[in-house]
Amino acid sequence: MYIISNLIKVTIPNYLASLPIPDSFGGWFRLGVRDWLALVPPTLAVGGISYVSYQTIKKAREVGQVNPSIRKDINKVVDFIDIEDITEKASLCRCWRSKNWPYCDGAHGAHNKATGDNTGPVVVRHKENK
């Protein structure tokens, strides 16, 4: 526990205090090559931590979503299909993986195989075609 305590209370603050961060905006223009080189590691560390955090948050948000890719630029995906346009039957996607949305293209098969899910289309058909 001492190592972690010392790292947080002594080592990191001493390292940050030693960085050549200027007190004014104009001070950035007076930094030398060695000063800029000294700023590279902490800049990479902050950038790396920020990137990993962003990716983690982004992935956590996607986990709870049903729709991975269809029209993600709008708030709600709503489709209308006129019943008169369905000649015999229509298979409508319910897995949200179809490239032919809102119609099923069979992509649910790969999704089910990869995830163990059991999704499939809803088939709309005319009563006389049952």
Ligand code: FES
């Ligand atoms: S492709 Fe989505 S249900 Fe078939």
